[in-house]
Every structure is written in C-alpha cells, then in structure tokens.
Amino acid sequence: MEPTSTAHPAPDMEVVYKRPDTLLDTRMHYCPGCGHGVVHRVLMEVVQELDIQQETIGVAPVGCSVFAYNYLDIDMQEAAHGRASAVATAIKRIHPSKYVFSYQGDGDLAAIGTAETIHTCNRGENILFLFINNGIYGMTGGQMAPTTLLGMKSTTSPTGRTVETSGYPLKIADLVAMLPGVVYVSRHSVHTPNAVRQLKKAMIRSFQYQKEGRGTCFLEVVSNCPSNWKMTPVESNAWLEEHMFPLYPPGEIKAPK
Amino acid sequence: MSDIEIMKGNEALAEAAIRAGCRAYFGYPITPQSEILEYLADEGRRRGMIVLQAESEVASINMVYGAAGAGARVMTSSSSPGVSLMMEGISYIASAELPCLLVNVSRGGPGLGTIQPSQGDYFQAVKGGGHGDYRLIVLAPSSVQEMADFVYRAFDLADKYRAPVMILADGALGQMMEKVRFPDYDPAEHVVPKPWATTGKTPDRARNIITSLHIETEQMEQINIRLQDKYRLIAERETRWEEVQTADAEWLIVAYGLAARIAHRAVDLVRARGIRAGLLRPITLFPYPSKPLAALAGRVRGMLTVEMNAGQMVEDVRLAVNGRVPVSFYGRMGGIIPSPDEVVSALQKMVAQDVLTETEAN
Ligand SMILES: Cc1ncc(C[n+]2csc(CCOP(=O)(O)OP(=O)(O)O)c2C)c(N)n1
Numbered sequence: 076m077e078p079t080s081t082a083h084p085a086p087d088m089e090v091v092y093k094r095p096d097t098l099l100d101t102r103m104h105y106c107p108g109c110g111h112g113v114v115h116r117v118l119m120e121v122v123q124e125l126d127i128q129q130e131t132i133g134v135a136p137v138g139c140s141v142f143a144y145n146y147l148d149i150d151m152q153e154a155a156h157g158r159a160s161a162v163a164t165a166i167k168r169i170h171p172s173k174y175v176f177s178y179q180g181d182g183d184l185a186a187i188g189t190a191e192t193i194h195t196c197n198r199g200e201n202i203l204f205l206f207i208n209n210g211i212y213g214m215t216g217g218q219m220a221p222t223t224l225l226g227m228k229s230t231t232s233p234t235g236r237t238v239e240t241s242g243y244p245l246k247i248a249d250l251v252a253m254l255p256g257v258v259y260v261s262r263h264s265v266h267t268p269n270a271v272r273q274l275k276k277a278m279i280r281s282f283q284y285q286k287e288g289r290g291t292c293f294l295e296v297v298s299n300c301p302s303n304w305k306m307t308p309v310e311s312n313a314w315l316e317e318h319m320f321p322l323y324p325p326g327e328i329k330a331p332k
Numbered sequence: 333m334s335d336i337e338i339m340k341g342n343e344a345l346a347e348a349a350i351r352a353g354c355r356a357y358f359g360y361p362i363t364p365q366s367e368i369l370e371y372l373a374d375e376g377r378r379r380g381m382i383v384l385q386a387e388s389e390v391a392s393i394n395m396v397y398g399a400a401g402a403g404a405r406v407m408t409s410s411s412s413p414g415v416s417l418m419m420e421g422i423s424y425i426a427s428a429e430l431p432c433l434l435v436n437v438s439r440g441g442p443g444l445g446t447i448q449p450s451q452g453d454y455f456q457a458v459k460g461g462g463h464g465d466y467r468l469i470v471l472a473p474s475s476v477q478e479m480a481d482f483v484y485r486a487f488d489l490a491d492k493y494r495a496p497v498m499i500l501a502d503g504a505l506g507q508m509m510e511k512v513r514f515p516d517y518d519p520a521e522h523v524v525p526k527p528w529a530t531t532g533k534t535p536d537r538a539r540n541i542i543t544s545l546h547i548e549t550e551q552m553e554q555i556n557i558r559l560q561d562k563y564r565l566i567a568e569r570e571t572r573w574e575e576v577q578t579a580d581a582e583w584l585i586v587a588y589g590l591a592a593r594i595a596h597r598a599v600d601l602v603r604a605r606g607i608r609a610g611l612l613r614p615i616t617l618f619p620y621p622s623k624p625l626a627a628l629a630g631r632v633r634g635m636l637t638v639e640m641n642a643g644q645m646v647e648d649v650r651l652a653v654n655g656r657v658p659v660s661f662y663g664r665m666g667g668i669i670p671s672p673d674e675v676v677s678a679l680q681k682m683v684a685q686d687v688l689t690e691t692e693a694n
C-alpha cells in the first residue's frame with residue numbers, strides 16, 4: 076500500500092482536519108497516548124482560530140510539558156517549578172493587552188506552586204490557567220502528586236496512597252473557584268473527541284473573558300500518564316473515566332451568570 | 333520636587349528607581365528595607381510604576397523573571413532571609429540572561445537573626461548563592477548618595493550585559509538619612525533594544541523563548557562558556573573601587589559599604605598618630621578589584637580587612653595579594669557595627685606585630 080501524505084492531499088480530496096499552523100511541525104517528546112500533546116493542539120487551534128498568535132504569550136512549567144515552547148509557535152517563557160503563574164502575572168502586568176496563559180502539571184500547580192496559584196487567582200489576574208491533572212509526577216518518574224487518588228500506586232506510595240501518611244487528594248480547582256477574583260473554572264478531559272471539543276469551547280470562552288478583563292480563568296484537564304500509570308493509552312483512558320472522574324468530575328465549576 | 337533632598341537610604345534608592353524609568357517593582361515586606369516597597373507603592377504608583385506586593389520573595393523573584401523576560405526594566409528588593417528565598421529564581425535569571433535590579437539591604441544572620449545591619453551576605457551575593465556557575469554584578473554603596481546613584485548604574489549595566497545586578501547594602505545605609513542629589517537622567521536616552529523579549533510573536537521574527545533549560549550537555553556547556561566570557565568582559569571593563577590616601581600608605585585597610593566609612597575615619601585617626609595608613613574601598617564586589625589590590629601589595633607592609641561579618645571578603649583580599657603581605661581581619665557580627673577605635677586598635681596591633689617580627693629577624 077502507498078503511504079498516505081496529509082501534507083499533499085490529492086486534488087479531488089477535501090482537507091477536513093490538519094495541524095494548525097501555530098503548532099510547529101516537529102516531533103513531540105511526549106509518550107504515545109499522553110494527553111499533553113492533545114491539549115497543546117487544542118490550544119493552538121484556538122490561538123489560530125481567534126487569530127491571536129501575535130497577542131499570545133505562554134508560560135511553560137517544570138514537568139513533562141517543560142518543552143511546550145518547542146511546539147507552540149508563540150512567544151513563551153519557561154518558569155521555575157511551580158512559579159509559572161507568578162511569571163504569567165508579571166508578563167500580563169507588563170503587557171495587559173496580550174493574552175497570557177500558564178500551562179502547569181499537578182505537581183507544579185498544586186504542590187510546589189500552591190501559594191502562587193492561590194494568590195494569582197486571589198488577585199484575579201487576567202490570565203488563563205491550563206492545569207493538566209494526571210494524578211502523578213510524570214517527568215520525574217511517577218512519584219505521588221497532591222492529586223494522586225487514595226489507593227493509587229506511585230513510586231513514593233508503592234502500596235497505594237493512604238490518608239494516614241499523605242492526606243487527601245487536593246481538588247484545587249474547587250478551591251480556587253471559591254475566590255472572588257476567579258471568574259471561570261471548568262474541568263475537562265481530552266480522552267474522547269467530544270471531550271476535546273468541550274475543552275476547546277472552554278478555552279475560547281476563557282480568552283474572551285481575558286479580553287474583557289473579567290478575572291482569572293482556570294481550566295483543569297483530567298489527563299493520563301500511560302507510562303507511569305503503567306498502562307496502554309487505551310487502558311489509561313478507561314482507567315481515567317473509571318477512577319479519576321468520580322473524584323474529578325468533568326463540568327463547569329464556576330461561570331459568570 | 334527639588335533635586336537635593338534629605339532622605340533615608342531606602343527612600344533615595346526607591347526615588348532613583350522611579351527616575352531611572354523602572355517600569356515594575358515586585359517585592360515582599362521585610363525590615364530593614366520595607367520603605368522601598370512603601371515608597372514605591374505610594375510615589376511609584378502615582379508616577380506610573382507597576383508595584384505589586386507579592387505573596388512571598390519566591391513569587392517576587394519569579395515575577396521579576398517574567399517582567400524582565402517581557403522586556404521591562406524591573407526590580408525587587410529584600411533583606412537577607414528574603415534574598416535567601418530568591419536564590420533559585422536568581423539562578424534562573426542569570427542563566428536566561430535577564431536584565432534586572434536586585435537589592436539586598438542586609439541584616440544580621442544566620443537564621444531569622446536580627447534586623448540590625450550586617451555584611452554577612454557577601455558570599456551569597458558575590459560567590460553565587462544559588463545553584464550553578466553564575467555571577468551577579470554586585471555594587472556596594474557606602475552612602476545615601478550612592479544608594480541612589482548606583483540604581484542608574486545598575487540598570488544600565490543590567491541592560492548592557494543582559495545580566496542581573498545586585499545592590500548589596502546594609503540596614504544602616506537603608507535607614508540613615510543624608511543629603512542626596514538626584515542627577516539628570518533621562519531613561520529614554522538609556523533604552524536598550526530587547527529584541528529577544530516575549531512581547532508577542534510578530535510575523536517578521538521567530539518566536540522568542542526565555543528559558544534556562546538546555547538538556548543537551550554540549551549546549552549547556554556552550555551557554556556556560558558564553559556566561560564566563562561575559563563575566564570576564566565585565567571584569568575587564570566594569571571593576572570600580574576607591575582609594576583614600578594610598579599614595580604613601582604603608583598600611584592598607586580594605587573595606588566596603590558602611591565598614592568603609594568607619595575604616596576611613598580610622599585611617600584619619602591613625603595618621604594623626606603617625607601611622608601611614610590608606611584605604612581601598614571596593615565599589616564593585618563582583619567584579620572584584622583584585623588588580624589594584626595586587627599592585628598595592630607590592631607597596632604596603634600589611635593589609636587589614638574590616639567587615640561586619642566573620643570574615644568573608646577577606647578571602648578575596650588574600651587571593652588578590654597571594655601571600656605577598658600579611659592580611660589580617662577585624663570584624664563584628666550579628667548586627668554590631670565596629671567603631672573607628674576598634675579598627676584603630678586592630679591596625680595598631682598589626683603594626684606592633686610587624687615591628688616585633690622585624691626585631692625577631694634582626
Ligand atoms: C525546585 C525543584 N524541585 C523539584 C524539581 C523536580 N521536578 C521536575 S518536574 C517535577 C514534577 C512534575 O510533575 P507535574 O507537575 O505533575 O507534571 P507532569 O510531569 O506530570 O506533567 C519535579 C518534582 C525541580 N525541577 N525543581
């Protein structure tokens with residue numbers, strides 16, 4: 076069989092789906108099936124469709140998505156572990172007319188960076204948080220995260236997380252939703268096409284709120300880590316629905332009337 | 333506002349920052365430097381500056397990273413424990429080569445210590461403090477006038493070399509009131525283009541990325557080599573010091589900042605008693621004035637380093653002198669300022685020791 080090329084479709088074929096130009100044509104370092112790559116793509120589709128490439132400045136975290144700037148064709152800064160929202164705050168203060176987002180994992184946003192997260196939200200900074208919750212520290216090899224489920228195994232909770240030693244999984248989206256500076260909080264996933272569409276809508280809405288200067292927007296993406304969960308991508312998506320969703324249900328947590 | 337004022341050192345520094353065109357300040361309160369934040373929250377905001385009281389020094393320094401990366405003239409200030417908290421961020425800033433001003437109005441430590449003045453942060457400021465092979469350009473004022481003057485110089489050096497610059501003062505310089513004159517300085521004339529900044533990617537250029545991550549070791553070594561070349565260039569061009577009565581000096585006191593003012597008085601006192609002493613005051617602590625010290629080592633009988641710590645800069649004096657003359661040390665710690673008389677006694681002891689060894693040799 077001839078290999079198919081998406082770059083040069085036959086003249087009589089219609090292109091229905093392609094990489095947005097704002098997503099660079101390079102190989103990603105993410106493991107097969109990892110949610111990070113999908114979130115990148117959705118984000119860049121939105122940036123392209125809203126035509127805000129020149130106006131968007133992103134902040135990458137320390138975590139598996141540390142190299143996000145290798146894929147997103149926009150100006151970006153790479154922040155110290157946990158400090159992405161402090162960096163984003165400053166960028167937004169310097170360039171208030173730009174769209175600024177911070178992209179962070181659960182260790183970054185909800186453990187080492189908790190103070191920055193809460194206070195950025197509490198100041199109601201006009202930025203977008205993209206919070207990728209995979210319940211584990213991906214980059215460092217599968218240690219327990221603040222979001223790790225009770226009973227879930229990780230390299231630092233080898234027999235499963237217990238309340239006695241590690242307390243409860245932190246639902247930080249619900250926590251920041253309580254803050255008056257936060258205008259929009261919504262939880263999503265990228266494990267089905269429909270879920271991807273929902274996330275995309277929420278991103279568009281968040282950028283609209285940011286344009287209107289309405290306060291902090293916070294989108295959580297319940298995601299997977301097939302490598303450290305030690306599952307195939309398909310298994311990880313099923314596991315995500317079965318185990319992550321009961322504690323982290325998708326849906327709007329806070330939205331303006 | 334008239335150009336000559338009587339001000340606290342902290343206020344003079346803050347006023348100079350506004351006049352130097354500093355766009356943004358991020359900081360967290362800590363004695364003895366909170367007046368900087370307070371002055372800017374009032375006067376700075378009134379004159380258009382972005383002033384954000386952050387939730388911690390960790391947040392402050394990372395905000396400085398973000399704002400500097402976004403192309404703005406930006407600063408933070410703190411005192412010893414707060415500066416310790418900033419170390420990771422400072423290392424990132426040095427690695428990503430972001431121009432900014434950091435101020436440490438230091439106090440006695442270690443630990444929570446005391447709010448009284450100290451020079452106990454010399455090692456931290458000059459030798460790194462954070463991780464990895466980086467340097468800060470470090471300026472050491474010794475008067476309220478210099479608290480102001482060095483702000484302009486610091487911002488200009490930062491922009492020129494794409495490097496973080498620290499003003500290392502102490503609590504006394506921050507709190508004391510002196511006359512200060514603000515020079516004519518038009519920030520518009522000092523604007524350095526920052527084509528690397530994250531200002532939003534335009535079609536005429538590739539995206540700009542601010543990062544300190546270089547996972548390939550060869551690439552990381554190249555970055556290090558470039559940084560070291562830059563530090564060498566800075567050492568060649570930007571070393572500053574002051575000499576007082578060194579022309580005929582037989583004895584040299586080496587001291588910086590507040591300790592240099594005390595040492596200056598001590599020089600006058602011992603000269604009245606017939607001891608030909610002089611003073612070398614390093615103004616830049618990095619780069620360090622090793623060359624003039626080495627030159628003086630060929631002419632004096634001995635050197636006395638005076639510091640408000642357990643003996644930190646004295647190591648750099650000894651490196652510069654390389655054993656050619658005896659180098660002794662006098663210091664007070666924990667927030668105590670040595671008196672000129674104590675310095676005189678220390679110097680007299682050194683002179684007596686010298687006479688003694690000479691007699692023994694005879
Ligand atoms: C100050 C500091 N502490 C620890 C680390 C090591 N570290 C790098 S990434 C990471 C956790 C990342 O996990 P998460 O934020 O959940 O992102 P993921 O990799 O799962 O996407 C840690 C602990 C670091 N780089 N810096």
Ligand code: SF4
Binds near residue numbers: 106111139214
């Ligand atoms: S380790 Fe986990 S989070 Fe990281 S890229 Fe692989 S699958 Fe994704």
